Amino acid sequence: MKGIIKFMKLIVSILIIFTLFSKIFAQNLPDYLDPGEHNFDKAGYKLFIEKKRNPKLLKEYIALEKRNYDVLRYDLYMDWYDLISKHFETGNLLTFEASNKIQLVILENNVSFIELDAMLLNIESITINGQPSNNSNKKALGILKVNFNQTFNSGDTVVLDIKYNFSSSENEGGINVYEKGTPIELGPPPNYDTVFIEEKIAYTMAEPIDARYWMPCNDRPYDKALSSFTVKVPKGYTVTSNGLLTKKVDLADSSTFFWKHDYPVTTYLMHAAASKYHYYYDWYRRVSNPDDSIKIEYYVWEKDFQDTSSDGMTHNATYAFRNSVKMMEFYSTIFGEYPYERYGMDAVLDCWFGGMEHQTITTLHRNVLRKKNRWGGNADNGNQLVIAHEMAHQWLGDLITCASWNDIWINEGGAVWSETLWQGRTNPDNYNWAIMGKMQTYLYYNTQNVQPPVYAPPIDNVFNYATTYMKAGSIYHMLGVMLGKERFLEILREMFAEYGYKSLDTEEFKNFLKSKVENPSVDFDTFFEQWIYKAGHPIYMVTHSTRKNQADEFYKVNLNLAQLQEGDDIPNVFQTCMWVKFFGPDGIVYIDSLVNKDRIEQFTFTLPFKPDSLQLDTVKTLCQVYAYVTDVEDNSDNATVIANIYPNPSINKDKSFLSLELKEDSFIDIEINDNLGRKMDKIKSGFLTSGYHLFDIQTKNLASGIYLISIQSKGKLITKQLNVLK
The missing domain is CATH 1.10.390.10 (Neutral Protease Domain 2)
Structure with a gap:
């Protein structure tokens, strides 16, 4: 017992150190980037990917490669009685017996075998249309090859009944089992109370490619099928799954739950979870027919259901789910009626994700039920967004x-x-x-x-x-x-x-x-x-010049857009719809739109006022504005060349940009000279059309100092000063 106590103290100490470092890191992020409790653990996900996956298979998993059959139905039975009733310790095996009856239709002629996905599964027997398979069935590299006793043609229906068992020495991602009392993490400051598993829990998690770890299947998202889950557990445990609970059979020491889903579902959206859950529900009245209602069900631990605290330090399920019905009404209004027979949410711990949109039964990280995150910040808004995000997936991702x-x-x-x-x-x-x-x-x-x-x-x-x-x-x-x-x-x-x-x-x-x-x-x-x-996004340098029309009181504004993005697989030009705001005296704002189709492009606007500044509407279009530059030249009609340099000074930069606005076509000479008049580089010598032009000034190899950019056009010399600091 003392050894166990020492081990527990060590675990808690490590968690405290980790939490403190996490808090320090989080404080360096802007508020809207704080990952909070429920963004998935990307590092953890990559770790178990690397542990479990054969690299040769990864390319196949990501690609759209359709097989020569289509699954019509899965009828899955899993006996989790021993999995839950026996205490799991490191070194012991997680095991359970199972069977999967798969009905499928053949899509090609002369098919003598098919391939299914299966990992960590020991295949005991296979029958084909009720007859034992006479040929050997091979499993290698996660693929189960099922050899038929005859050839089948397109349109033929085949029913496979596969008996198998699962065996693993650790949580492999597909099946997760945690013992009651296991310490998981520390709660929010200032108490930093240790968070434990409240009741033993077993659950499946299949996204992206883990359904094959607990059932033989066509584990590819394009293939949807009807399904049923039958799960046997010790008495006192509750099982939730996809669809509706059609039957529950109680024996002296066990309960078997029969779930059936009458809508097609892909394998990564299939799910079952078992724990000593408290079950309760709300009613959602369909917006398309208020006389028709469905349940929104909740599966949480008793402690979380009974919690009524408002300080955010503990898990309060009732408070966390307060908006569920309103969310369902909202999404059913804008997307069309909720497309399934029931909706539910089960809370699990431990897990590397914040939420998972299993069809009709979303799985949530338990911390979504707690108002404060592990650094003590208010996570309530983020929690509500996780719940909304997963519910919206029922249309965009599941339907x-x-x-x-x-x-x-x-x-x-x-x-x-x-x-x-x-x-x-x-x-x-x-x-x-x-x-x-x-x-x-x-x-x-x-x-x-x-x-x-x-x-x-x-x-x-x-x-x-x-x-x-x-x-x-x-x-x-x-x-x-x-x-x-x-x-x-x-x-x-x-x-x-x-x-x-x-x-x-x-x-x-x-x-x-x-x-x-x-x-x-x-x-x-x-x-x-x-x-x-393609990758990336547009990066803009924005300049503008303003001239007053002599004939009236209006102003001509030339808006110059230059896209600066560069790199592998990044478009040279993003064609974008842009909105621009012109700000004038006394709070005047003028808004207009444009479509930017070239890397360097000029747009002309006529305004009844002289704008003090302008701004691209970066809320409507995803883009980055490198700089806004307002021309300070004489902007009368006599000005034939308007030039600007940005950034200036160039501080530890590889280049600056020279923007030119020409009133008319002209032959141009542009040079860089040091402060002694020595030519360092020629930027341009040649004919340019009227309009807007942008040139790179390479500063990577220039020493710190003052440089003069000389621009000659039609006998006129314009000199701009560039300061380089390194």
Whole structure:
């Protein structure tokens, strides 16, 4: 016993040290980037990916590779009695007996075998259409090859009944088991109370490719099937799963729960959890028919249900779920009626994710029930967004599902955008602040344009927070801006009707938009190429000049946009819809729009006032503004060349930029000279058309000092000073 006590003290000490360092790190982040309790543990996810996956298989898992059959139904039985009743300690085996009856249809002719995904599963027997399999069935590299007793042709139905057992010496991600009393982490300051597992718990977690760890299946997101879960557990435990509970059979020491789901579901959205849960529910009256109601069910530990504290230090389920019915009403109004027979949420601990949108039964990290995060900050808003995010997935991710992991942006981007819709449901300003936070979070992680494209992330980075979530959510937002939010929501409802209970890939998503909208401001092929298939975002340098018209009291404003982004797989030009705000005296604001289609482009506006400044609307378009430069030259009609340098001084930079605005076509000579008049470099010598031009001034090899940029045009010399500091 003393040894156990010493070990517990060591564990708690380590947790305290880790928490303090985590707190220090978190304090260095802006508030809107604080990851809080419930963003997934990316490092933890990558660790178990590396432990479990054969690298040769990873490319196959991420790609859309359809097999020669389509699963129609899974009927799964799992005997978790021993798994839960026996105490699990390190070195012991987690085991359970199971069977899976798989009904499928063949899609090709002359098929003599099929392949299923299966990991850590010991196959005991297979029957094919009720007959024992006469041929040997092989399992290698996670693939179960099922040899048929005959050949089948396209349209033939095959029923496999596979008996197997699961065996593992540790939690492998697919099956997670935690003993009651296990210390997990420290609670919020100032108490830093140790958080324990309140009741023994076992649950499945399949996203992205872990259903194969607890059932043989076609573990690819494009394949959806009807399903049932039958799970045997010790008496006193409750099992929740997809769909509806159709029956419960109690024996002297065990209970068996029969769950059935009458809507197609992909394997990574299948789920079962068992613990000594307190079960309660709310009623949601369907917005399409108030006489029809469904349950919103909650599965939480008794302690969390009974908690009524308001200080945020403990887990209070009733408070955390207070908005569930309102959220369901909201999403059913904007997306169309909730598409399933029931909705529920189960709380689990421990886990590396904040929430998981299992179809009809979302799984939440238990800390979503606690108002304070582990650093003592208020996490209530973030908790509500996790609940909203996972509920919105029931449409964007479950009703329509990414056909492959290449297309996961469809799921996660839609749910992130849906969070902001919930936040802005009563006030558009709240929506703008929320979406700006998503964009700024992406830019925070991608200041140097180093993040990969949204499309086809590597499997060990499939949950890339910057791109899979924040950038993808911003893409949904920009589609809503370009098409109009109400029109975009209408198109999504039509998409749900067309692809509901199915999967779709990125090209199908794009082509559906093309079928509904003619002549968008930016054509969809270009939009998807630059935002989905390519990396990065536009980085702008913005300059402008103002001239007063002599004939009237109006002002001519030339707005010059230069895109500066560069790098591998980053578009040279992003074609973007932009909005610009001109600010004048006495609080005057003039707003206009434009479509930027070139890397360097000039736009002209006529205003009834002289603007003091201008600003691109970076809430409507995901972009980064490198600099706003206001020309300070004589902007009368006599000025033929307007020039500016930015940044100036150039402090530890590899280059600055020279912007030129020419009133008319001209031959130009541009040189860099040091303060003794010695020529250091020639930037340009040649003919330039009227309009806006941008040149790089390479400063990487220049020593600290003062340099003169000389610009000769039509016999006139303009000199600009550049300060270089290193």
